[in-house]
Amino acid sequence: MMVKEVAELAGISVRTLHHYDEIGLLHPSGTTEAGYRVYSDEDLALLQQILFFRELGFPLKQIRDIVSRPDFDRREAMELHHKLLLEKRARLERMIDTLEKTMKHEKGEIRMTNQDKFAGFDFSSNPYEQEARERWGDKAVDESNERLNKMSKEEQTQMGEEMNAIYRKLAELRHESPATDEAQQAIGEWYQLLNRMGYYSPEAFKGLGQMYVDDERFTRNIDKFGEGLAVFMRDAMAEYADRRSQ
Known part of the structure; x- marks a missing residue:
């Protein structure tokens, strides 16, 4: 099967399949004379395994390590x-x-x-805060938390609505090149929104985009707006940061 057919069959994006190939998670068994990827039944069986692991919240790196083991059953x-x-x-x-x-x-x-x-709910801590501190230092995180704490509930609700609106806009563009003017304008809105909560240098913005893909928790939440959105945002954020650094 061709990559587009596999994407439609599995309910994922072509970009996601390309990403799986790039990171060594799922290589198609062959290619056509024109260079197009071709997936075998064995490849589809492996893809099913990968998607089961993803549904259960396993990080992509861990899935790759599991399915590539010689003793994988x-x-x-x-x-x-x-x-x-x-x-x-x-x-x-x-x-x-x-x-x-x-x-x-x-x-x-x-x-x-x-x-x-409220039994079973616990929003007392941010599961990503420690990782953010390790990547960008305490100052950036503390400034972001301070700004959020100063916002009223109405302002925080409005901020959440703005974030969701940008996610939806980017999701509509995710099948296009992340370098298009439209994509860069939308990801620029994301950059500006994040900087209202705390300072993100272009380098930190690019690193955050990579985390969207490396950390399955981010990927899972972002891709709720559209399969493959996390990868698209990573690429768009990298492009945006590189342009601003020139």
């Missing part, structure tokens, strides 16, 4: 996927149960305590 991996997905389903069912009870509470059909409503 596909059936054993399937059993693991099955076990972990059942656990994930159980967690989701608990969340759905809480949501359904909350809906009944809102209708006056049952009564929930405040503790019941």
Whole structure:
């Protein structure tokens, strides 16, 4: 199968398949005389394994290490996927149960305590803060946190809406070249928004874009707006930073 056919079959972008090839995660078995990638049934079976691992939150580097092991057993991996997905389903069912009870509470059909409503939620810490401190130092992170803490809830909500709007705009452009004027204008809006929260040099902005791809947590959240968006943003941010550094 050609790369476009595989992308449509698996529900992912051509750019994502190219990225998998670039990092040594999934190489197509052959190419046409014109140089186009061709995927075999064996390649598709491996892609299915990769997507199962991704759904479970495994980082791409870890997936590559697992599937490239000489002793990698596909059936054993399937059993693991099955076990972990059942656990994930159980967690989701608990969340759905809480949501359904909350809906009944809102209708006056049952009564929930405040503790019941927020059971299982924990937003007391930022899971990316420590990594950000290690990459860019305490000063940049502290300045960003200080600015956010000074914002009212309304301002923070507005900021979130602006971020989502830019994500959606970039998602619409993700199948185009990240170097186009339209893509660079949109990623420039992202750069300006981030700098309203704290200073990002072009180099730090480029490094952040790379983290969007290297850290599966970022990739998973960003790609909710469109498969392959994290990779597209990385490339657009690198292009933007390089232009500003010239």
